[in-house]
Amino acid sequence: MKKEWPLWEVFVRSKNGLEHRHFGSLHAADAEMALANARDVYTRRNEGVSIWVVESSNITASQPENNPEFFEPAKDKVYRHPTFYDLPDEVKHM
Amino acid sequence: MSEKEIKNLEAIFEQRIANEEKIEPKDWMPEKYRQTHIRQISQHAHSEVVGMLPEGNWVTRAPSLRRKAALLAKIQDEAGHGLYLYSACETLGISRDELYDQLHSGKAKYSSIFNYPTLTWADIGAIGWLVDGAAIINQVPLCNTSFGPYARAMVRVCKEESFHQRQGYEIMLTLCKGTPEQKAMAQDALNRWWWPSLMMFGPTDAESVHTEQSMKWKLKRKTNDELRQQFIDQTVPQADILGITVPDPDLKWNEERGHYDFGEINWDEFWQVVKGQGPCNRERMKARVSAWERGEWVRDAALAYAEKNAKKNIKKAM
Numbered sequence: 066m067k068k069e070w071p072l073w074e075v076f077v078r079s080k081n082g083l084e085h086r087h088f089g090s091l092h093a094a095d096a097e098m099a100l101a102n103a104r105d106v107y108t109r110r111n112e113g114v115s116i117w118v119v120e121s122s123n124i125t126a127s128q129p130e131n132n133p134e135f136f137e138p139a140k141d142k143v144y145r146h147p148t149f150y151d152l153p154d155e156v157k158h159m
Numbered sequence: 160m161s162e163k164e165i166k167n168l169e170a171i172f173e174q175r176i177a178n179e180e181k182i183e184p185k186d187w188m189p190e191k192y193r194q195t196h197i198r199q200i201s202q203h204a205h206s207e208v209v210g211m212l213p214e215g216n217w218v219t220r221a222p223s224l225r226r227k228a229a230l231l232a233k234i235q236d237e238a239g240h241g242l243y244l245y246s247a248c249e250t251l252g253i254s255r256d257e258l259y260d261q262l263h264s265g266k267a268k269y270s271s272i273f274n275y276p277t278l279t280w281a282d283i284g285a286i287g288w289l290v291d292g293a294a295i296i297n298q299v300p301l302c303n304t305s306f307g308p309y310a311r312a313m314v315r316v317c318k319e320e321s322f323h324q325r326q327g328y329e330i331m332l333t334l335c336k337g338t339p340e341q342k343a344m345a346q347d348a349l350n351r352w353w354w355p356s357l358m359m360f361g362p363t364d365a366e367s368v369h370t371e372q373s374m375k376w377k378l379k380r381k382t383n384d385e386l387r388q389q390f391i392d393q394t395v396p397q398a399d400i401l402g403i404t405v406p407d408p409d410l411k412w413n414e415e416r417g418h419y420d421f422g423e424i425n426w427d428e429f430w431q432v433v434k435g436q437g438p439c440n441r442e443r444m445k446a447r448v449s450a451w452e453r454g455e456w457v458r459d460a461a462l463a464y465a466e467k468n469a470k471k472n473i474k475k476a477m
Contacts, residue, residue: 068462069256072249089312090246092255094458095465106242109235110319129186 072121073099075106077113085117093118165189176376181307184250192376195369196306197251198267199378204244205262205269211237212443213277214286222280229326230283236323240316247308263448271429272355274437281334281341281348287327289349289356289394295320296390297360300380328397335401342403349398350406357421358429360387366426391419 070092076085088107093099099118108116127135143149152159160168169189175182182188211234218234221227245255261267272290277283298320301313334345361367361383373379381389391410398405409422431437 068459069254070458070462072246089243089315090249091242094461095468098461098465105235106239109232109239126185129183 070094073103073118074121074124075099075103076117076119077103077107078115079112080114085115088112090121096120173375176305180305181310182305183307191372193251195372195376195378196309197248197253199373200244200248200251200306200309201253201258201261202268202270204241204248204258205267206273207237207241207244208262209269209273209443209447210290212446213273213275213439214283216277217280217283220280221283226330233287233323233326236319240312240319243312243315244309247306247312250308259451263444263451265435265444268433270359271432271437272359274432274440274443275351275355276439278351279344279348281331281344282352284327284330284334284345285348285352287323287325288331288397289327289352290359291320291323291327292394293356293359293390295324296386296393301378303377303380305377331401331403335403345401346403349403353406354424354428355432357387357391357424358432360384360390362426362429388418391421395419 071094072090073093073096074090075088077088078085088103091099091102091106093102096118099120100116103116103118107113139145168187172182172187172189172192182192214230214234214237218227218230221230245258248258249255258267262269272293277286295317298313298317302310302317304310304313331345331348334341364370364382364384367383370379370382374382395405395410407422409420411420413420432440435441
């Protein structure tokens with residue numbers, strides 16, 4: 066048959082209270098195998114309490130070459146930041 | 160893209176690296192950067208994978224359950240390191256099958272050290288102490304290299320390597336405190352692994368063709384000779400603690416330099432082994448290719464099973 070197993074992205078929650086973080090990727094025939102492999106490859110030393118695996122082909126990513134126009138709209142909106150607003154020094158706790 | 164535009168992009172790219180910015184897979188990069196990284200990361204991955212073979216030789220003959228469990232865990236780590244690195248390499252647009260094919264066809268290289276045989280149990284100690292010790296020195300600077308996926312893989316690898324070196328040194332220490340025969344076994348392993356370990360840092364700076372470019376891209380932070388010196392300086396006192404002798408009559412502390420002076424490395428041997436004439440080159444590739452070929456039906460069956468289940472689920476949903 067000579068076909069490569071699909072690629073999966075692995076996300077691990079290191080401990081409760083933290084978000085799942087991208088740890089890397091691996092090949093597996095299906096989701097169940099991807100989970101088992103992810104455990105063996107990325108959590109051999111108790112690095113996680115929860116694992117997500119997502120087939121890489123299901124991820125839609127933004128393209129770095131479009132970054133200027135893609136992220137531009139946020140750049141000129143300084144009024145979204147607290148420091149934009151001028152308040153007298155006497156005002157405390159704000 | 161015109162040549163001028165490429166030159167311009169290249170200038171911006173080099174500037175980003177000079178500013179310690181990381182490069183991520185989808186970023187524009189010069190073709191040479193891509194190819195150099197594919198070569199280096201895949202060589203590194205292949206070395207981890209082939210590195211399991213000399214150690215695998217001793218799993219069934221480890222002298223105690225404690226040693227056996229540790230050796231198995233170490234070998235499993237090497238497999239893990241190979242996998243981290245292969246997937247980092249694949250982000251550069253090469254498939255896993257292509258990478259394996261390059262290894263199996265002999266097109267890609269792996270670290271020559273694994274073409275030496277593991278003749279006694281002491282060799283497992285010497286590998287952990289010297290080979291993993293040298294690997295750590297080579298690898299630590301890579302945690303900060305410019306290509307993001309490689310740097311992240313290396314952070315994980317380096318965290319795990321320290322156990323490898325300590326378990327190796329502990330094996331040596333136990334042998335050196337044992338019977339005269341056991342100590343002689345440790346000495347013999349040091350005799351055989353010392354020079355090949357020094358060769359792991361690659362040719363001398365004068366002979367090294369990639370150093371300048373690799374420095375720029377932060378694939379290297381120190382030159383081969385600097386790293387080799389660092390290894391010698393830190394390893395010789397460890398041999399002293401073991402009470403065994405480094406097999407180099409020219410080895411001598413140089414007060415003025417603040418480093419050990421050492422003898423001439425046999426570069427003919429190094430190039431022989433690189434070119435495929437080491438004691439175990441053929442055996443290693445034969446074992447590797449055979450494992451890959453004999454596993455093919457398992458890979459195919461797993462995929463067929465996954466496809467069948469996927470179809471079943473679609474039917475159920477209809």
